[in-house]
Amino acid sequence: MRGSVWLDALTPKQARLCSSIYNELREEGFNLFVTARDYAETLQILELEGVPYRAVGRYGGASKSEKLIAYASRAQKLVNEVNSIELCALISLSSPSAVRVAFGLGIPTITLNDTPHAFHVGRLTLPLSTRVISPLAIPRRELIRLGAEEDSIMQYDGVDEVAWVRSHNPNPNVLKELGLEQDDLFVVVRPPEEKAAYLSNLSLGGFSDLINFIVSKGAKVILFPRYPDQRRLAEKVNGVVIPRRATDTLSLYSYSSMIITGGGTMAREGSMLGIPSISLFPLDYPLYVNDYLREKGFPIYRFRRYEDALPLISRILEHPEDYRVNTRRLLIDMESPLEPIKSALKEIC
Numbered sequence: 246m247r248g249s250v251w252l253d254a255l256t257p258k259q260a261r262l263c264s265s266i267y268n269e270l271r272e273e274g275f276n277l278f279v280t281a282r283d284y285a286e287t288l289q290i291l292e293l294e295g296v297p298y299r300a301v302g303r304y305g306g307a308s309k310s311e312k313l314i315a316y317a318s319r320a321q322k323l324v325n326e327v328n329s330i331e332l333c334a335l336i337s338l339s340s341p342s343a344v345r346v347a348f349g350l351g352i353p354t355i356t357l358n359d360t361p362h363a364f365h366v367g368r369l370t371l372p373l374s375t376r377v378i379s380p381l382a383i384p385r386r387e388l389i390r391l392g393a394e395e396d397s398i399m400q401y402d403g404v405d406e407v408a409w410v411r412s413h414n415p416n417p418n419v420l421k422e423l424g425l426e427q428d429d430l431f432v433v434v435r436p437p438e439e440k441a442a443y444l445s446n447l448s449l450g451g452f453s454d455l456i457n458f459i460v461s462k463g464a465k466v467i468l469f470p471r472y473p474d475q476r477r478l479a480e481k482v483n484g485v486v487i488p489r490r491a492t493d494t495l496s497l498y499s500y501s502s503m504i505i506t507g508g509g510t511m512a513r514e515g516s517m518l519g520i521p522s523i524s525l526f527p528l529d530y531p532l533y534v535n536d537y538l539r540e541k542g543f544p545i546y547r548f549r550r551y552e553d554a555l556p557l558i559s560r561i562l563e564h565p566e567d568y569r570v571n572t573r574r575l576l577i578d579m580e581s582p583l584e585p586i587k588s589a590l591k592e593i594c
Contacts, residue, residue, distance in 0.1 A: 248331035249276035250590065251352070253323075253343035254298075257286045257491075258405075258510040262338055262357070262582075264294035265408035269583050275590070278330060280323060280343070285471055289491030299326055302342065316342050324350070333594035334375075336586060338405070341369040348373040353593045357582060358391075359383060359405055360509075362530045367391035376589040378582055380404050382537035399589060403580035404534045406510065410517045411576045415499035423467065423486055423497075430502055430562065431465040431486075433494070433515070436475045437507025437525065452507070453478050455525075455551045459505075460484035462562045467497065469511075502565035503558070509535055516545035517576060521561050521568040525551050541579075544570045 250270060254263040260281065267277055279296055281287055284304040291298045301322045305315025319342040328350065335347040336355045347354045356374035361367060361383055371377055372392030379388055381400040388398055420427060436452050456466050456479060466485045470476040479485045495514060498504055504515035504522040509532055515522035521544040524535055529549070538545050548554040561568050 248333035248594070249278045250594065251327060251330075251332050251335045251343070251347070252277060252279045253335065253337040253340045254279070254281040254287055254291065255338070255340050256282075256284060257290055259338045259340075260287045260290035260294075260296075261409050262405055264291065264296050265583065266336060266586060267294075267296050269408075269587070270590075273587065275594075278327070278332070280326060282319065286469075286491040293491050293493075301326055320346050327352075334590060337370075339363070339366050339370040341366060344370040344373050355586060355589045355593070357405065357586075358388065359534050361387040361391060361533070362528055364391070375593060378585045378589065380534050380537065380582075382533045384533070387533075399585045401580040401582060401585050403582070404513060404517075404538065405582050406513045406517055407576070407579050407581040408583050410495065410514055411579070411581070413495045413518070415496040416493055417496070417500070419493045419496040420500060422492060423488060425465070425467075425486075425500075427500060429465060430463060430565070431467055431500075432459050432562075433467045433469070433498060433501045433504045433511070434459070435469045435504075435506035435508060435511050436471055437527075438471060451551045453482070455505070455554075456482055456485060458555060459558065459562070462559065464502065464562055467501070469494075503561050503568075505554070505558070512545055513538060516543040516570075517572055519544065519570045519572040521565070522546070523548065523554055523557070525549070525554060541575055542570065543572060543575060544568055 252263050254260045279298040280301045281298045282302045283300050302319030305312040323346045332352050334353045337343050338357045344354050353375040355376045356370050357378045359380050368391055377393045377398045379400050381402045385398055459466050468479050468485050468487050498515045498518050498520050504511050506512050507525050509524050512522040512524040516538055523546045525548055527549050535545055535547055
């Protein structure tokens with residue numbers, strides 16, 4: 246009898262992906278064991294999706310020493326969690342602690358990666374991975390540069406978010422939860438991942454100015470802060486709504502005028518639903534998956550400075566319907582990472 250499949254999630258996006266994989270593999274008859282880090286809405290999303298999990302470890306903070314200590318502590322705790330379980334594979338979106346533990350215990354690893362700009366995470370995971378699954382939009386050379394073995398790479402013609410966006414139907418109840426009406430003008434905003442290792446040397450100020458600008462245009466801001474200091478800053482601004490817990494963000498996007506994020510996931514999710522979405526990403530590095538969606542006709546935009554995005558933001562707020570796109574046909578032809586994951590498991594388990 247094959248062993249269980251271990252899933253690990255570190256971030257809210259990874260929790261979404263983990264939920265999709267969990268539901269798919271459960272239908273396939275796999276036994277599943279899920280671990281997750283206590284960070285932002287990660288645990289709440291798993292609860293929202295009905296995925297049983299074990300909470301292991303916390304986010305380490307901004308400094309290199311704090312990150313290293315949190316990594317080492319979580320790795321030790323993961324050993325205690327999985328050492329007595331018969332596991333045939335680990336699946337993660339480049340989880341350094343889980344991949345290291347799996348490698349040390351001789352557990353084959355299936356590692357997804359769509360962020361080659363996250364150099365440190367890539368170097369800590371891809372060299373130890375049995376299979377590396379990545380969107381076709383990402384050049385293989387980028388994965389090999391991070392240490393992936395060339396024959397370990399499996400690519401698919403899509404993006405991770407297809408796994409949970411394509412079948413989604415919006416639920417208006419999300420508006421009531423936040424005190425909104427369907428005719429309200431509002432923008433969903435996510436601040437930058439300013440404590441990530443790949444952004445540690447950059448100054449990312451200006452997000453509070455962006456929020457004030459949106460509010461001055463007569464729109465509300467639904468803010469999903471990453472850190473307590475971002476929350477405290479935004480709470481001082483009238484017109485900002487901060488959800489108290491994880492919510493049905495895909496439905497929220499569907500009724501919004503625009504999504505603005507300092508990362509990439511929310512912009513991709515929103516654009517795939519046809520909502521104009523802006524990624525404010527300061528690095529001078531290509532966002533391959535965003536470019537892929539843009540070329541296919543999804544309404545996704547990228548700026549390095551928030552000031553450069555203000556003219557487009559103004560135009561969208563004035564005529565939001567002009568920037569919405571019917572994406573149903575675009576989504577039909579896109580591949581999901583679930584298929585290569587199942588193919589890899591057939592080889593491994």
